[in-house]
Structures are given as C-alpha cells and as structure tokens.
Amino acid sequence: MFWQLFYTYLKIGTFTLGGGYAMLPLIQREVVDRKHWIDEEEFLNMIALAQAAPGLIAVNSAIFIGWRVGGWRGVCGAVLGAVLPSFFIILMIAMVFRDWKEQPAVEAIFKGIRPAVVALIAAPLFKLAKNAKISWITALIPITAALLIWLLHVNPVWIILATIIITPCSIWLYSHRSSR
C-alpha cells in the first residue's frame, strides 16, 4: 500500500501545475474513479475536512486518503509522494536561479512578473468573497483583518487565533442571553 499511494501521489504531484486545488480533480480521478479506494461522498467529506484543517490542502488530503486506505504506511506513502516532487523540483530551480538572478534578461522578465503576481493574489478575492456569500456587515471582518495586517503589521496568526476564540464565545454569549 505504501508504494501504491506513494506512486499515485508522486504522479499527481509531479504533473499538476497550480497548487493544491488543481490537484483535487486529479486525486478524485485516481482514488475514486480508477482505484475505488474511497467513494465519492467520502471524497467530498475529505475535501471539506482538508479545507477546514490548518495546513496545505494537498498535504491534508494525502493524510486523509493515506490513512483511510493504508493506515500509517499509507499516510507516509501519500505524504512523501505529495511533497517530494515539489521539494526536489523547486530546490533545483532555487539552486539554478541563484546564479541566473543577476542576468539582465532574467531581471527584465521579473520586472514584468512582479505586478502580475500582485494581481494574481488580489483578483481571486472577488470570487472568494462571492463564494463565501459575504454581506456588507460580514465584509467588515476581512477589511479589518487586512487593515490590521497591512497598516499595523499585526501577524496574521493573531487574526486566525482571534477568529477561532471570538466566534464560539460570541455564539455562546448570544444564545445564553436570548434564552434568558
């Protein structure tokens, strides 16, 4: 099982561009449609859990499927398969790029890429906000968070911690006040 999971994730990890979300449909095809390791409903539950848990979605999904299919060995195989290709490819790029960085052509290319990177981070916000069914009032949460980080350099960790602590507390307070 170790090698089967390792090989499956290795294949997906090596050939998917675009990060964890882009890997999900490929994982589904391999694990649900071809190998029938888990059914579709469980796969959808897995996506929900992988997104709800902290960390990288690709790694979380590898842990879940590895565990369901092959226990501890499965987890090791799937996680190594998901991480190792990325690790080696990017390490090689980093090594080569260190020598190329001073080249004027490379510098010119990155002058064009830098504003595009900012746009690629900013533009998906529109769709994310729409999918999260944001309202004018709930929009205050991301706006406050962004301003705190941007202007006051608050570490994003505090924003996440505050959200995890404040939300249940306020529900508890609200429900106890209204029941009285």
Added chain:
Amino acid sequence: MFYLALFTSFFKIGLFGFGGGLAIFSLIQMEVETNGWMGQQEFVDIMAVSQVTPGPIGINCATYVGYTVGGIWGSVLATLAIVLPSLIIMLSICKAYFRLSKRFKGNPYFEQTLRMLRFAVIGLIASAALLLIKPTNFIDSTSWIIFSVVAFLTVLPNFVKKKEGNKLSTFNFQLSTLLSHPILLIVLAGLAGYLIYG
C-alpha cells in the same frame, strides 16, 4: 539557534495557515519580514516561481524560502516544519472521523467558526496583496498596465455567462477560462517584461 527559529516559523505557518496556498503566502510573508530573511522583492520572485512550479504552492514556497535562508538543510527543515502540524491535526481528525462527522455536522459553534475563518482568510489574502503594492514591484506605469490586464483577465470568467447550446457563448467561456490561468498569465507577464525592459 537559527535553524530553531526557521523551524518554529514554518511550524507556526503550518499550524495557522487556513485556506490553502494563497492565504499561506501572507503568513510566510510576515515571517520573512519580521525575521529579516530577505528583501521583499526577492520574496515576490519566490511567490512567482512557487506558482508556476508543479505541486502544492505552500511546499514550493517553504522549500524555496528555506533554501534561500538556510541552504539545503534550511529547505528540508522548512518543508518538514510546514507539514508537521498538518500531520498531527489531520491524523487526529482522521482517527475520530466517524464520531466527529456526526457530532460536528450542523454544530453551530463549529460551522460558524469555519465561516468566520473563511472571511478572515479573505482579509489575509487582501493584506498580502496590499503589502506588495510598493515601488520595488511597481517600477513605472507599465507595471500598473500589467497589473490591470492580469487582474481583468483573472476576474473575467466570473462575468462571461455560459449558455447551453450556444456555441459562441461556450467558446467565449472556454476562452476566458483559459486566459485566466495563473501560469499562463505569469508566463505572458514575463514575456512582456522581457520585451519592454530587456
């Protein structure tokens, strides 16, 4: 001591990084900044390379940052540290999966916290973008043109309506989806940079 700091930073990123690669950028960005590991421009380049390389974006970014600040051992340590919290938390979730899924589905505390986290993560991503709007990344008016074109092409598929049976609208939809692919856009922006500044 340095390796310990590197490990704690990436462990923290793995532990509090909700919402996938883009949201994790903002956490890595803050760690890079507070530890003074590299200039902002260098980090933007790493973000670009991480997005066009195969595999999970968070792993790519962690490995690259780790290598830049601590060589090969740095890259191993950063990658391990970002995966470790996932392993601990996700495995505990898996072990209790069947009990948990019954208890937590429909639990207002759990569902509302997840909902609020989604909103917070949108703020995190916005802050990552805001922090990058600096003269080092936007050197002249051409930069703003590249920014606008890429942003426009990225949001475009949201406005192109797909009508069933209508060939032209299906074509438009597919074309806009193709043109919104981040890797294609980074490659095109690089080409534009080469032609304009090279």
